Amino acid sequence: MVNRHEFEKELAAILKPNKFKDYAPNGLQVEGAEKISKVVTGVTASQALIDEAIRLKADAILVHHGYFWKGESQVVTGIKYKRIASLIKHDINLFAYHLPLDAHPELGNNAQLVKMFGLQRSQSLQASLPLEESIGVVAEFDQAISLSDVKSIVENALGRKVLLEAAGKSSIKTVALCSGGAQGYIEQAVEMKADLYLTGEVSEQTIHLAREYEINFIAAGHHATERYGAKAMADFIQNTLGVEAFFIDIDNPA
Incomplete structure (x- = not known):
């Protein structure tokens, strides 16, 4: 008590x-x-x-x-x-x-997703902020894996099907992610040279941006990622x- x-x-x-x-x-x-x-x-x-x-x-x-x-x-x-x-x-x-429960570097939504997906070496998605204050992260697989394997990892971890827009490289090493309704951060993911951006939700314009920036995009569910x-x-x-x-x-x- x-x-x-x-x-x-x-x-x-x-x-x-x-x-x-x-x-x-x-x-x-x-x-x-x-x-x-x-x-x-x-x-x-x-x-x-x-x-x-x-x-x-x-x-x-x-x-x-x-x-x-x-x-x-x-x-x-x-x-x-x-x-x-x-x-x-x-x-x-x-x-x-x-936001504190998105950003916490150990207990937060993003930190937990990084662990579940087998990613490492997290850094801030918002380059102007330290990792513990950034509501998004950029992390890496130990070695590049196929986009289809990444999709399977995410679906198995979250227990649900995801929306994948395969608009970039077929081999994935660097992943930017931000849980929940953070589709608007796709351009920050591009600036961080991520091979894939993963968030919870998708908007109509998100798909056009992914295609034109040539970055892979996954919407894995707002609730599921949080x-x-x-x-x-x-x-x-x-x-x-x-x-x-x-x-x-x-x-x-x-």
Whole structure:
């Protein structure tokens, strides 16, 4: 068991949210029980995840996608009311870490993907930022492998089919990747001379850019590429902070 304030302090120390200019507040978003003895982690603070936390009698939820995004309505009605009311009724704290949970060089979404895909020697995708503040990374295979083999590695690791636009080299060594909806970073991948850019989502213009820049592109799913930071945080909370923690994967094909 840990005090809520101390728990948030420990999370801030490891994830360093103050280093990021984000689209939503990082840290404690909805206050619940003062003492935390069980934590549920997940990708998004959906009603389904909240219901699982209630079923497990958790005192806190930690997610990648929380609430109060820039540009969204400020009123607490409808789905937002139901979610927040459920948290308050059951005295559950909600913690959310968006960009910090993408960027962390060990626990983050990108770092976890690098490990899962067998890549090494990570460096920042955003050349002006240190690795621990970059929301994308560039890494390498030990030796070049075929594009079809890379596709198989990614699909086997994530357990799903991916969209591949084979617009560049057939032999892949350097991979730029950024989890989630980061298709707009394809030009940074080109600047870093990557053989392949991998992210979660694709837009119509992304395919044209891939073809014209002659860079291979994979869209592997927003949810699928952002499961593993939350999972790593559950392990960290349990093994390092000594608080019981469970990762709950609420299936999402997007």
